[in-house]
Amino acid sequence: MAPHSNGTSPHWSLKSGVHQQGCPELQVLLGITGKDFTLIAASKAAMRGATILKAADDKTRQLNKNTLMAFSGEAGDTVQFAEYIQANAQLYSMRNETDLSPSALANFVRGELASSLRSRKPYNVNLLLGGVDPITDKPSLYWLDYLASLAPVPYAAHGYAQYYCLSILDKHHQPDITLERGMELLNLCADELKRRLPIDFKGLVVKAVTKDGTVEMPFDNDRIVKSA
């Protein structure tokens, strides 16, 4: 049940049957913080209904040197919203010759999403915002859903991935883990998703944010996982 549904159906409604876009719940977003880094992973499949339109989709955008945003949700909204945020973050950096901190960006994004929520056509976008504060060097991760609920968290997921991955991370995550251990945890999560998610999400794009910037991490998506 959508918490914001009001039972009336407006004339612009796009909801024709079940599929407006490949169920956003099936898109995977994962985030893990560690001692001096934040890892963000996103599934590579771009879906529409039951069809995979693209198997090398990148659902992340770089906001500035040390902040990365991953997004999932309704097809048109996601990229539009993410690039709007990206443009504003970059405009701020150019005007002020300083980058916004991850916490400042998270609250800016929340404000934009919250005002959109009460508009005629809200953005249907879920986000993970990961970064390392350029001044304190502290890593951070923000969980943000389409209702604009913002939560700072040590690790996070969106969609059905939440049900599989959060319990794994509850057990194995420690706040002071190294990047190598972070990648191991990500592998653990990816294996479980391959084992239990009923669709092929075409593997993960993994990016690591450190105080030196963002790098794409090599990630083995071809490993075969025996189903239980």
Place this chain on the structure above:
Amino acid sequence: MVGKDCVAIACDLRLGLQALTVSNNFPKIFQYGDQVFLGLTGLATDVSTVSDLFRYKVNMYRLREERHIAPRTFANLVSSSLYERRFGPYFVSPVVAGLEPKTGQPFICGFDSIGCIDFAKDFIVSGTATEQLFGMCESLWEPDMGPDALFETISQALLNAVDRDALSGWGAHVYIVEKDKVTKRLLKGRQD
């Protein structure tokens, strides 16, 4: 919760979607002056939106009036701000607690989502564990408790109420507000 020349306000720390816990570090109590506190339960996005909105309004009040806002004034601000959204409300049930600046008398009140004020001289509860909290407060609260007894009472009431509710808990914040002292304590609580 009201004591003798002191007042207490407490909240749990869970943020969840239905049965799934997303975060166990989501405080719901906000400070708007030396001795004015607001607790917000309900839809998480509106908890943030409403707390930010009142931060803005209270800052503007302080600049205009050159003094801190009194709890009773703040309560009326909350009420009128919520009623502005009468036909598209913020989904929150706020609680205000504080000490009157002139007399030092405790003041508490609660609201529904469209700003109807509920004044009380004992305690106010709100959230998913409302029924459990009413039971605990009704049996533990007594008039004229000192700050220490009040802390024990409000903590036991909250902790035992949320343990009977699947949708709340995961730690708690407790504020004890006295004439010239505010004490904030973090209760770990059950993490399961």
